[in-house]
Amino acid sequence: MSISRLEILFGLLTGCRYGEVAGITWGCVDFINQTVTFNKGYDYKKRTGFTDTKTITSNRTISIPSILTKAHKYLQIQQRSQFLKQGYTNKLQLVFITNRHEVPNDNAVNKVLKKILTELKAGNIITFHGLRHTHASFAN
Template sequence: MAKKKGILFCDYYDEWIEVYKVGAIAKITLDKYYNVAKQLREICPKLFISDFDRREYQRIINEYAKTHEKQTTTDFHHHVKACIKDLFHDGLVDKDPTYRVVIKGSEPKRTKKRKFLQKEELAKLLQSLDTSKVGFDWFVMLIAKTGMRYAEALAVTPNDFDWVNQTITINKTWDYKGNTGFSKTKTTSSVRTIKIDWQIVGQFKPLIKDFADEEPIFVNKLEDGTYQRQFNSTINNFLVAKCKAVGITEISLHALRHTHASVLLAEGVSIHTISARLGHADVSVTQETYAHILDELQKKDDQKMLSVLMQIA
């Protein structure tokens, strides 16, 4: 154990990626881990595991935050924390160095649009969709109702649906950048089976009854056996046009995933249930991503609590 503590954290992080991430996650996500490893080499090249504590970790975050926006710094923190969590559980550090870390970073240079729709706006969007045939409208509908990622939704096949138990299993993605077909999920925790509502069962099931069981529903197969190349900008432009048409906030497809989680949170669904539904690696990721909504809900809970206590007196 002491021997392990005597190695550089950068070396350990590189080894950790090879052991735990290579072959287990999608290439696009793996590249993010490699980029983080490169950043660590620049920020803390001589930091030994034996010297790793909360102060050292805060210094790493502070240094990274000097040249990055706060949200980017948060993403960097998540990628490093995943490794440190294993360090802690393996007994290589006595205490969690990431505990109560302060995420810094510059504010966005441009004011960003709200990243999700309100419940009423979502209802308007869904009511405007043409669900009579399989196409972009149903693609948007499924993401709005399940919170799937873009690449996950592209990879959905008829066999992924369990119509009797009202579920869909998400266990793969579609490599839309390399156009090489099915690929691994973002992380192992992204593999999940989630509930779907009766609208999907009643309306979508008959539309795909003649589709090939193992073929992607939303990716066209060409005559030569290859698949038509997919661009997320195409579906994003479609979604923006739909939003404009019904007079609601213009959002991206990824923001529709945020909308799904935000609406469920606001309606009282537990953070743990939503985290599992989204396929997050850890509930803390969900908590940090939707901190603004959780703060609002806590204020409402405070009012409820005070009201209950007043009734007891």
């Protein structure tokens, strides 16, 4: 599965902002308790590194469904194998990083989301940010 597709799944199931998702590191993922801690974002546009969260209350730990825990475990194994073959060290420990060692920008993820929604013949084509609203609709 592509990194963009995993980010979309994560956004849909958690309602998180794209910068928050892009900033998740492996140290933020607790496989045992099925949680993810948000304490930073990532500057996915200029690629200058980590940023503060949008607000103080954006610093939080959330529960994630088992499907995300399993997807993260699978991704971690894939990355370790791929990066070992490439001789690459993921020094920032970013979770959502491509085989070219980059965090996808929101435009790339929005293109993938648009393709998925078009294939599904969805009535509305939304952006990643729209996943926050979709998640909130289902969560309430």
